[in-house]
Ligand SMILES: Nc1nc2c(c(=O)[nH]1)N[C@H]1C(S)=C(S)[C@@H](COP(=O)(O)OP(=O)(O)OC[C@H]3O[C@@H](n4cnc5c(N)ncnc54)[C@H](O)[C@@H]3O)O[C@H]1N2
């Protein structure tokens with residue numbers, strides 16, 4: 001099966017694809033890589049689970065005390081307070097078999113197994129030690145409902161129930177859940193092998209000498225940082241010149257040993273833009289003109305078993321298209337479920353009186369306090385697709401639909417925080 005299965009109706013010259021269509025196509029047509037590996041659960045954060053996991057036993061395994069105090073049978077006091085003689089002492093550890101003697105209380109600590117027969121725990125702060133007929137006793141408070149301060153066996157996970165499905169990208173709490181059922185190792189999808197290339201005669205890597213007309217490469221840093229930590233083997237293959245023969249040779253070589261090549265630059269139709277042509281010559285290419293700003297030209301293709309994602313050259317377009325299209329593509333390629341980023345409706349802190357309709361816009365959005373003291377979505381003052389400063393000032397994207405002709409301050413707009421794409425919140429000294 002081809003890695004990316006799209007028929008040719010989306011090639012050059014066809015009308016622009018709308019955002020939703022592009023995402024739907026990526027999700028529907030990208031086939032996952034095969035291959036799994038066993039890893040320690042402790043090292044599985046961010047990886048994609050390749051097995052379905054059921055609970056072999058209840059968690060917790062027995063009824064346990066939720067607080068430090070005294071365990072007793074609620075029926076012995078009937079909801080009233082009263083003193084009961086103390087018949088034992090249970091610390092956290094293996095469960096004891098002996099049932100609680102009727103009409104007594106047992107000293108118990110948080111996490112310790114409840115003695116069979118006891119159903120309720122009184123918190124030690126609400127109890128008083130006393131003696132009854134010369135023996136140690138405890139005065140328990142009134143009003144405790146039966147079952148208070150007791151955790152039931154299996155209340156977190158019941159034996160035999162589904163814990164995690166294959167295709168789940170593992171979060172810290174998922175690892176905790178695997179640990180709680182005793183798993184030390186897990187089968188995950190093997191790491192995707194991803195190659196990065198920047199393109200353009202004008203692009204030089206930071207640290208190298210630069211002359212007027214040249215541009216330092218920031219795109220590889222955007223992509224390296226966005227892709228880090230998701231179980232990828234990322235190989236940065238530097239900058240390719242605007243030379244069709246070189247581009248073809250390098251891309252053909254990389255396609256032999258990678259699942260995905262991501263390039264930036266060279267996707268539009270300028271004479272120096274060889275990327276899309278090279279992919280078309282080596283395999284199949286689907287050049288998409290998206291009805292989206294930023295990020296109009298986007299190339300998707302396939303060379304043998306290797307997918308190719310050609311992002312535009314402008315850094316803002318790289319950032320936005322990597323989030324909007326790169327993330328679902330990578331999710332599908334690694335067999336992971338993908339959830340669309342959540343949009344939060346917020347009042348606009350700006351006016352856009354006469355918008356060009358027919359394309360969806362993703363503005364650099366800034367969370368700010370409006371005149372009424374409530375949160376609103378502002379936007380970075382300048383729209384240029386080369387302005388990394390706008391990306392840095394932003395907290396997320398303001399999404400404006402294709403058919404919205406104008407926006408007035410206070411209208412609700414969709415705000416997508418960068419955290420929805422896995423990027424940490426902005427944190428800079430004030
Ligand atoms: N006739 C047309 N011209 C352009 C179109 C179009 O549809 N028809 N689309 C415009 C849009 S939108 C974009 S975005 C760019 C995309 O073009 P390319 O993908 O070919 O990108 P380049 O021309 O190579 O570069 C664009 C811009 O970005 C700078 N750049 C490139 N790589 C890097 C890098 N690694 N780090 C930092 N900056 C980079 C490059 O110097 C250019 O300034 O095309 C428009 N034109």
Ligand code: MOO
Pocket residue numbers: 292293294295296297312314316317385
């Ligand atoms: O992708 Mo271009 O940056 O849309 O302007």
